[in-house]
Amino acid sequence: MTTQTKNGNGRTTGRGIGLAAVRGLALALLCLPGAVLCFCLSLVSMALIPVGVGIVTTPYVLMGVRAFANSRRVLAAEWGGVRIPPVYRPLPEDANPWARTFGMLRDPATWRDLRWLPVDMTAGFVTALLPAVLLLYPLEGFALAIGLWRVFPDGYWYGFVPVTGQASAFGAAALGLVLLFLAHFLTPRLLGVHFRLTRAVLGGDQRELAERVRVLTETRRDAVDASAAELRRIERDLHDGAQARLVAVGMDLGTIEALLDKDPAQAKELIAQARRSSVEALSELRELVRGIHPPVLAERGLGDAVRALALRLPVATEVSVDLPGRAQAPVESAAYFAVSEVLTNAVKHSGADRIWVDLHRADGMLRATVTDNGKGGAMIGAGSGLAGVERRLGTFDGVLAVSSPAGGPTMVTMEIPCA
Secondary structure, rough: OOOOOOOOOOEEOHHHHHHHHHHHHHHHHHHHHHHHHHHHHHHHHHHHHHHHHHHHHHHHHHHHHHHHHHHEEEEEEEEHHOOOOOOOOOOOOOOOOOOOOHHHHHHHHHHHHHHHHHHHHHHHHHHHHHHHHHHHHHHHHHHHHHOHHHHOOEEEOOOOEEEEEHHHHHHHHHHHHHHHHHHHHHHHHHHHHHHHHHHHOOOOOHHHHHHHHHHHHHHHHHHHHHHHHHHHHHHHHHHHHHHHHHHHHHHHHHHHHHOOOOOOOHHHHHHHHHHHHHHHHHHHHHHHHHHHHHHHHHHHOOHHHHHHHHHHHEEEEEEEEEOOOOOOOHHHHHHHHHHHHHHHHHHHOOOOOOOEEEEEEOOOOEEEEEEEOOOOOOOOOOOOOOHHHHHHOOOOOOOEOOOOEOOOEEEEEEEOOOO
């Protein structure tokens, strides 16, 4: 929705000019107190954080600031056709006041809101008020021309015109007519300047958004490639393993059927062989299913799944879990296989005789840390299993950090956003 109305020839009409002036005046008179109030409350509340009061009040104040900023985003879209998408980081619903306060203060969007408030109460106020001034100020010049100048016996300045008599009053009216002519072209555009100024300060950094798009494009491509590779692995394992054994069982059953009357002893041996093949095929299918999504992960959650994984390792492994509730299934699955890959790397390459795994959730992040007392030297790079872990986590906006000096120990930390 634009701030001006156009006729069939594309020219701005008086209704569009008046509407832009009224909207600008409403923004100037109603939003200035809101900006001043939000800015003052924010400063006072954050100043009280060291004494503890601000820990409780700051989240509510900042939520009010966000609501005020979001209302301006709505007006910018509806009145000016300027879209300013909100980019606030999500907060856990069960976060305590401390985590909520500092979670909001660590959000760059919060500081953009706070920087926007003084801009809105100064330059924003002026750019919102100008459309109304440009339309209404000429009326004063016309009023002076029809006799209002007589109320000011000592003279009156209208713009740069000193009004001391009827002739100079007509000069004021002429200036008002020029301003009204300019208002015809500039009033809707000035309101657009106000909303573009709001977007420049309140909107996210375009470079940040471009980098975000690039990362999302790469992680989407990695996710597609990983899914295709996983599908090929499953097909290969089925073809070379369980499928081949089941085909062999079928052939054995056909031979048994032919030998059952002629050579019962050999038929009995083939029956035993078919039974072993079926057991092996079933075992391979179970391993395949466990590689896709372990049943213990679906039934018991991430903590118990990692404990079960640690029990199968040839290295002594301690698992510490502090997870209130369960994350989404895709997040749990990604975390499980990331931990599994890191543990496999530790067992194969680190030379460690002890491994520690810590799982906990903090500030809306699922954090998994795997530490071993091996020789160190692990790094993320081409050909490294950690590069695959990084790609897996990147699909969920997760991060991977590795600390592995020569001589050890090695600490691999994985974080995935989760609700």
